[in-house]
Amino acid sequence: MSNPNNEAIRLATAHGRFLRSVVIRGGRVIDPGQGIDAITDIAIRDGFVDAVGIGIDAPAGAQVIDARGLIVTPGFVDLHTHLREPGFEYRETIATGTAAAAAGGFTTVCAMPNTEPAIDTTAVVDFIHDTARRQGSVRVYVIGAITRGRKGKALADLIELATAGVVAYSDDGDCVTDSALMRNALAYSRTTGRPVVQHAEDRALTTGAQMHEGSVSARLGLAGWPRAAEEIIVARDCELAALTGAHLHVAHVSSAGTLDFIRRARSRGVHVTAEVTPHHLTLTDTLVGGHWWSATASLPAYDTSTKVNPPLRETPDSLAMAAGLRDGVIDCIATDHAPHATTDKHCEYQTAASGISTLETALGSVLAVVHAGGLTLVEAIAALTVRPARVFGLASGTLLPGMAGDVTIFDPDREWCVDPAQFRSKGRNTPLAGHILRGQVIQTIVGGEVICDRSA
């Protein structure tokens, strides 16, 4: 869908890195992009996929990895990551955020622009690209702001941003509420073919909102965030995408009703894509009222690790998210990794920052849905690899020869206890602390280079 006037998105690289050779033998390779699900070998030569097949030759000097008993997939692609740099380095940096990505099996992340300054000029885009090349553990793409300073008043220089390399536009964290401005953003985005990513929240309906509006918020006396606030914006934006012919991408869908609007627009040929987070797939608002999972994992009432925007909703919503991934209404899983410092969260619920540190728990959460029968393993992997890559037009997410040699190897059954103190991310904010997750990344490989290794 990208505009022919614009060059294709270049692979994010690092000087002198991500150009190694490796051969991975004997794993169950699942690459939904090519329809592969078989026990086979993968060879990566000088950073790029060389061949997939049983008994292929190892490139000269290649490291040999024994993946017997493990799942081998294209490296995971995250379309929605808050790296916090520049401006909020106390929460996360490009170095720590990408290390967290590697630990979670993500080889590609897309950095959201709610930084300080916002990513609305070439200078900031260049800063992130440069820092990522020097300090990053994985490939980093940049999402530019839709509006100048993310203030929702005037368009940013969208063509300049695309030339600097941004892969999409978003004011994430804030909704573009002005309908005329959103129409203009969509219309103008056709010059670059980059999608416009909307954080759908009608602020007039969410004044002071702390959590999902329902019986739990009623009981706790917290102001509610009704589903309608998301659905109204998505319904409007689908019409604006139809009007302009542009590509709308709906960030972090949380409400079951939103899927009906996306489905309807799709059936009319409107270019709408959507993502869901691991937490909206697996957690619900009852956690805010306190929850006991096990002797090691429990949450007291009003635990601020449960505060996230959009909020955790109810069981029918989370079930609808898995169904949406199955039938394709939702294209992919995106983490909305939102690291916060302890001081942002160790306070009153209504004062606490919104967001969950998710990169390192995403696979375990998604596999919980697989283990419960809500998704097949192949569907889950597609939603983490080829499907997100296609949404933003990224040259990754599949292991076709010639593609980037990015691979994630995981054990779908290895159980591990979530210990935020062990996170690579600076953000220890997760409601899953102490929780046992089943399924863990064993090795993460970017351009043939092993950047995370738990095989020992």
Added chain:
Amino acid sequence: MRRKDVLDLDDFTPDELREVLETAAAMKEVLARPIRRVPPLRGKTIVNCFYEASTRTRVSFELAAKNLSADVVNITASGSSVEKGETLIDTTRTLQALGADMVIMRHGAAGAPYLVARELEASIINAGDGWHAHPTQALLDLFTVQSRLGSIEGRRVAIVGDILHSRVARSATWGFTTLGAQVVLCAPPTLLPIGFADAVSTGLRAKGISTPCPVTVTHDVDEALRDADVVMALRVQRERMDAGLLPSLREYSREWGITRERIAKARFGALVMHPGPMNEGVEISPEVAYGPQSVIEAQVTNGVAVRMAVMFLLAGGRAGPAV
């Protein structure tokens, strides 16, 4: 009472509530003595930590603590370190270090006392947190009804007013329904919390209480008052109109104000309650507020006895007349 804190009544068993009411009756006798001071909390330090302006609740707690011979320190938000940007956690750690034995806390944020209770070894009594809970107010309401009507089980309690923003309504609902009463919540549709009745039914089932329809919700005040044994009016604040939740106080008082004509729909001799402060002529007419059915002043007096009872029990005292 085997608990460290009193944060809300949602986790109280019927027996625990009865223990508080029984103890409060004993405390009320203390209040009737010529010298109202008894020694059980001698040497204990109680900190009144009020992040929101309050006169009646703060004074009620202070009197209760002094009647039990405790030392009382008052911290109010204005003029203290709270205004200088000290966080709630900082304040909490200071209170811990200074050796407070019990902290009475009012805060504008729902759940704030829960945060403090997790950090602090001292007992916390929630004196109101945001829209969420005000357990001692609910306990004094229970005590007042028990004293005047002799029983709570099977009674019908109508609560009329701004339920959405009311911690009093939430805690009273838990208290009355836990003791087997039925509660009718009545408000304009814009001031009713969606799903609260379901939350209470679920919570009561978890406690093993199976009253049929413990909570009903209506915006028809005549229906709410029909056969009610208790009518509680709640304060309606002017800022609700600014937020677009109400057209005008005039329309509110005409449609939902508790008047003599409306009280006639309730059961003969029904009690009229109000947590104060009242907007006379808005949510309640003066002739009802000061009429023969009103127990509003008794609520204030009973508040001291009930708070004495809660402090006494939290400090390890046992129910009974041996004070």
